[in-house]
Amino acid sequence: RFEKALEWANKPNKTSCGSEFSLRANIEFLEELPRLNSHGAEGVGLLRTETLLFESDEFDVEKQVAFYSKVLEAANDHSVTIRLFDAGGDKLLDDSEFEDNPFLGWRGVRMLLDKKKLLKNQIEAIYRVSGKFEKKVKILIPMVSRMEEIQAVKEIIKQVKQNLSKKGIPFDHDVQLGVMVEVPSIALMSEHVAQHVDFFSIGTNDLTQYTLAVDRGNEKISHLFDSFHPSIWRLIKMTKDAADKYNIPVAICGEMASKPEAAACLLGLGIKDMSMNTSSIPIVKSVLCSHSFKEMNELSDKVLRAADLNEVHELLDAWRVL
Ligand code: PEP
Ligand code: MG
Numbered sequence: 001r002f003e004k005a006l007e008w009a010n011k012p013n014k015t016s017c018g019s020e021f022s023l024r025a026n027i028e029f030l031e032e033l034p035r036l037n038s039h040g041a042e043g044v045g046l047l048r049t050e051t052l053l054f055e056s057d058e059f060d061v062e063k064q065v066a067f068y069s070k071v072l073e074a075a076n077d078h079s080v081t082i083r084l085f086d087a088g089g090d091k092l093l094d095d096s097e098f099e100d101n102p103f104l105g106w107r108g109v110r111m112l113l114d115k116k117k118l119l120k121n122q123i124e125a126i127y128r129v130s131g132k133f134e135k136k137v138k139i140l141i142p143m144v145s146r147m148e149e150i151q152a153v154k155e156i157i158k159q160v161k162q163n164l165s166k167k168g169i170p171f172d173h174d175v176q177l178g179v180m181v182e183v184p185s186i187a188l189m190s191e192h193v194a195q196h197v198d199f200f201s202i203g204t205n206d207l208t209q210y211t212l213a214v215d216r217g218n219e220k221i222s223h224l225f226d227s228f229h230p231s232i233w234r235l236i237k238m239t240k241d242a243a244d245k246y247n248i249p250v251a252i253c254g255e256m257a258s259k260p261e262a263a264a265c266l267l268g269l270g271i272k273d274m275s276m277n278t279s280s281i282p283i284v285k286s287v288l289c290s291h292s293f294k295e296m297n298e299l300s301d302k303v304l305r306a307a308d309l310n311e312v313h314e315l316l317d318a319w320r321v322l
Helices: 002-006 050-055 061-074 109-114 116-132 147-167 184-188 204-212 219-224 230-245 260-268 278-289 293-305 309-320
Strands: 022-027 044-047 080-083 137-141 176-181 199-202 250-252 273-277
Touching (some): 044 273, 061 080, 061 116, 109 116, 109 147, 116 137, 116 147, 199 230, 230 250, 230 309, 260 273, 260 278, 260 293, 260 309, 293 309
Parallel strands (some): 022 044, 080 137, 137 176, 199 250, 250 273
């Protein structure tokens, strides 16, 4: 089935009725880059940068510039969304930072705002790269739970830009700044948030963990971790409506989009930009290309009305065997 799906990789991203969509890759390691082309990814919707942080204790600007440049080169003419370091939670920097509840702790933007040098260096590296790849670089802030964090990151970006200008280093003045919608508070406040950012990227892995109060790494309760829960669909819909109201794009970068039936439902909701592990792209694409937007929209209407998890599963299972 996979071999057959690969044949779709270089066909246009269009549903059977001609509606367009985009499938991008979630990337963590440079070794994954050659698959971008062969699997038909339109750039990188989520570049996880934590690996870089763990590999070297210096995180110097030059090393980061080299890393990001390689990803941008591999993405050809497409964009790359670089997520700021999302350390903490399950991605601990060093053992001394042990916490009782790491997923509710010093994680993502919370840590970055306490480690200003680290944050400034990363933003500087990203802006330097933006000068070489005009209009292709986007920045994504992880683990945002309150508006003030967005304002604080913007302030740092302003300082970095002033510094680069002083040094005469070229950069793209309009690098898009987005937030991960992965903490329920941000989905619930998305109408306000949408007025202060350039785009949303919904991270369904953490959105599921935090909405359902299910630790994503705990095997004892892994059966309770289910992104198809009706509450997650509602938060996604709420986020999409807020984005539409303020005319900003919304993408999805959680693993949910790598399930073809979920991707169909997301497209039915009007979310046309999805990012996933590269190996899932061909199969998702083959399913989306074989159905009409109307069919997917009917599916999402039903899913949004579902009263419980079983009902959602029945609807999506029925779609999978279509
Ligand atoms: C997510 O939370 O859905 C996400 C894409 O980020 P990560 O899995 O890296 O936390
Ligand atoms: Mg996340």
